[in-house]
Amino acid sequence: MSTLLVGLPDVDERPPLLREALGDALRSTRRRRGRTLRDVAAAAQVSLAYLSEIERGQKEASSEILAAVCEALGVTMLHLLSVAAASYAPAAPAAAAEAPRPCETPVAIAA
Template sequence: MILLRHELGEVLRETRRAQGRTLRDVAGTAAVSLGYLSEIERGTKEASSELLAAVCDGLGVTLSDLLGLVRDRVEHVETMSAPVTLPVGAARASDEVSASAA
């Protein structure tokens, strides 16, 4: 199961690390508790829209860009976990027709 808070946290962490910044730095810039930001990055807390906007400001990214990255991650996970459909049902239907004809 995909948890949006996990994917959001991963994107926030990757964005922060790509900028070479620490949790303390971003938390200070965003005026967010260091511990709470850490929990959001780990996916253990849900971020409100206001808090998420503050963190985006602190990171210097737009909310739409951040959510686009989250969307891409969710789509990738969905693709990786999508069930593979096999033509088994079609084969069974033709087998049943053959068996009833015999």
């Protein structure tokens, strides 16, 4: 017997967890700057394995770790957060998605 959950978004439709969005932002920033995981981990004084887990969204990084990684990358925390925030932007403007459809049945208007 299967249970149907009405009103819950599909797994693919859920917004990313904060740790996932931050990890994606760190990875994309690191790659855009042409830096290796090993290089950034050493500069931030965190283990390579731990930084990898952060980038994959498997670990929650403390603000101290995020600050150290941002410093190693030469970006501000604000930059990192703005890149992560883009993960939460809707694909299409909400107003366009909720725009009324044209009337499909004829309507007579008396003056």
